[in-house]
Amino acid sequence: MARSGTLGEAVEAAVHDGDSIAMEGFTHLIPHAAAHEVIRQGRRDLTLIRMTPDVIYDQLIGAGCAAKLVFSWGGNPGVGSLHRFRDAVEHDWPRPLEIEEHSHAGLVNRYVAGASGLPFAVLRGYLGTDLAKVTDSIAPIECPFTGERLTAVSALNPDVAVIHAQRADRAGNVQLWGIVGAQKEAVLAAKRAIVTVEEVVDELEPRPGAILLPHWTVDWVCEVPSGAAPSYAAGYTERDNDFYRDWDAVSRDRDRFCAWIDANVFGGSRA
Structure with a gap:
């Protein structure tokens, strides 16, 4: 309570x-x-x-x-x-x-991952930007099913x-x-x-x-x-x-x- x-x-x-x-x-x-x-x-x-x-x-x-x-x-x-x-x-x-x-989507996904007890979230954002190069909580990731290049963001x-x-x-x-x-x-x-x-x-x-x-x-x-x-x-x-x-x-x-x-x-x- x-x-x-x-x-x-x-x-x-x-x-x-x-x-x-x-x-x-x-x-x-x-x-x-x-x-x-x-x-x-x-x-x-x-x-x-x-x-x-x-x-x-x-x-x-x-x-x-x-x-x-x-x-x-x-x-x-x-x-x-x-x-x-x-x-x-x-x-x-x-x-x-x-x-x-x-991005808004990236930060919300970080919250969602944290709320879900997961280590990271995956989205299609950030591609074409330099943020992943300067931000430890953003990393490129490859889909294990399709090979599509995606972005992972660490949980908050x-x-x-x-x-x-x-x-x-x-x-x-x-x-x-x-x-x-x-x-x-x-x-x-x-x-x-x-x-x-x-x-x-x-x-x-x-x-x-x-x-x-x-x-x-x-x-x-x-x-x-x-x-x-x-x-x-x-x-x-x-x-x-x-x-x-x-x-x-x-x-x-x-x-x-x-x-x-x-x-x-x-x-x-x-x-």
Whole structure:
């Protein structure tokens, strides 16, 4: 049965320095509140994994939490670059950042292999690219039945998966719906899982198309209303488009970024 508690308790128990951590959510249900708690607790040397690192990982990278990024696209959706990400890659600020790039299909297949208990997955992607030459987790493979040249990608088993969802019941069963990405696969592949939710209810109501994660796949469930903001949670909150536009200017300047983190993540209380 999943444990309930505060987000601070969950992060303290589940996320350690040097861990690999997947914070998934595609367009919506992005676990921003959990990322801020990781920053507040000063976690370091993390390997961040995400299909579409956007503002959530720009903040973690700029705060000095990340040593490596495993990803399949990076940008501020609809706006432009991630300037804290670029500063780390181009100028080693606030620290050097190793990067490992994949296609969406390749990264999802890595999660699926990890969730399935397999050492690797096979797909037709990457042919004609140079990624296999510079990425240890990508390798050409020949089909033993047809001789077709394919690509293998190694399984991903993050130390921690963190997602946001709409609801959980008191036993820890989690329900999410709307636009989803690789949340289910990340949770099933990970060694530990934290789920923040809009609300904890006595009973989950059936909902067409919803994904249900049973309580035994989740370690922590934390009630965190608006825990996906500035992204959104379908049926609960709306996307803050102004935030994403404003972030471009905030993230371009190191001092302005640090001031934003101090005010909005640490609440002005950081020494």
